[in-house]
Amino acid sequence: MAQSDTVDRILDAAEELFAERGFSETSLRMITSKAKVNLAAVNYHFGSKNALIHAVFARFLSPFSATLETAFDELEEKCQGNPPTLNQTLWALTESAVRMPQRNEKGISIFMRLLGLAYTQSQGHLRKFLEQEYNEPFGRFMRLLKEATPELSSVDRYWRIQFMLGATAFTMSSSDALIGILENKLGVETSVEEIAARLVPFLAAGMKAPDKILMPPSIKGVTVA
Amino acid sequence: MAQSDTVDRILDAAEELFAERGFSETSLRMITSKAKVNLAAVNYHFGSKNALIHAVFARFLSPFSATLETAFDELEEKCQGNPPTLNQTLWALTESAVRMPQRNEKGISIFMRLLGLAYTQSQGHLRKFLEQEYNEPFGRFMRLLKEATPELSSVDRYWRIQFMLGATAFTMSSSDALIGILENKLGVETSVEEIAARLVPFLAAGMKAPDKILMPPSIKGVTVA
DNA sequence: CCTGCACTCAAACGTATGTTTCAAACAGAC
C-alpha cells in the first residue's frame, strides 16, 4: 500500500479520503498530511485539485476498462455471432470489476464508492472527463444490453438501465456501511463478491420484468404502453 | 413559491440550491442572495447551516411521513389482517410521494433529489437527524416489505431492499438530467410520475427474482444459498 | 567540483466560507 513515491502516496491517500468523504469535503491538506507529503506537492505533480481527482479515477478506470474490453471480446467470441444474453453481459461486467487487481483489501469497495460518487456528486468537470475518456467501453456495454433485450422499447430499456445503474452504484458505494449494518443486525459477514452475486439476479429480473403495471396505479394521466 | 416571510424565502432558496448543487457546494451567501435576504438572517432564524439543512428536510419530510402513515393505514385496513402484497406496498409508497402537495412544479424532483442526496452525501449530522426523526415510517415500510416477501431469507431481503433503495434514490435524484437526456436522444418527454410507474414493476420483479445464480459465476469462493 | 534539474519545503497569498457583532428599523402594547 505504501509506496515511497510521492505521486503514488498522494494518489493512495486521495483515493481513500475521496471515497470516505467525497470530493468537496476532502481538502488538499487532509490528503497531504495523510500521505505525509508537502502541501505544494499536489499542485506540483498534478496541477490542481480537479486534475488530482481525474488522476485518481484514471488510475483505476483505465485498467478496468481494458479488462472489460477483453471480457466483452471473449464473450462475443464465445457466442460467435449470436448476441450474448443479458445474464452473460452482466456477469462479464461484474467479473471484470471483481477480478480487478487490487492495491489493497479495501480496493473493491473504494473502486465502487468512487464510481458511485462520480455519478452522484454533480461535479461537472468529472462528468466531462469520464465521458470523453471512457465513453467507448460504456457505449459497448449499452450496445450489448440493447441486443440482449430486443423485446424492450428504447424508452423502457433506457429507464431500466438507469435503475440498474442506480441499484449498483448506490449499493456498491455504500457497501462498507451496508455490510457493517448487516453484521450488526444478523451477525452475517458479507464480501463485495457476494453482494455482486446477489445483485446480478436482481438486475436481470428487473430488466426482464413484464412491462405492464400490475396494480391499478390511479396516478393521474399515467399510461405505460 | 415566493412567500414574503423571511424564513420561508430562505427555505425555498436553500431547498432549490441544495437540490441543484449539494450541501457543501452551496454557501449561505448563495442562499441569502437568491432569497433576497440578509446573510445574518440564516443564523438568526436557524442557528447554523446544518440546522438549516435539517429544517429543509423537515419541511417536506414531515408531511410526507404523515401522508405515508395514512396510506399504510388505509392499505392495512383494506387487507383486513392479510399482509399487503409487495406491489401494494410499493404503490402505497409511490403514490404518497407523487401525490404530496407541492410548493411548485419542480417540487417532486426537488423532493426526490434531496432524498437521494441525503442518502448519498455522507453528511453525518443529516443521517443522524433523519434516523431519529423518521425511523418510524421507515421501520413500518420495512415491516410491510418483510411480510410481503416471506419467501426471502433475511439476508436476501436485506440486500434486495438496498438494491431497491439504490435504484429509486439514484434515478429520482437525477431525474431531471435523465429526463433531459432521453428527450435529446429519442425526443420523448417524461414526467416523474411515469418514471415511478416504470420503476415499481422493475423493483417488484427484482424483489421476486429467483434467488439462484443463473450463470456459473466462476467467482472465487462465492456460494449463494 | 560544478552545473542543471527535479523535487521538497515552509511560508505566504488571495479568496471564500460560516458565524458574530451591534446599531438601526420595525412592530405591537400600553
Add this chain to the structure above:
DNA sequence: GTCTGTTTGAAACATACGTTTGAGTGCAGG
C-alpha cells in the same frame, strides 16, 4: 408617543481553502 422585544442590516471576525512563491535540497552528468 413611548417603550419593549423582535427582526433586519452592513460590517467585521476567525478560519479554512486552493494555489503560488522562492529558497533550499539531493542527485545526475560533464
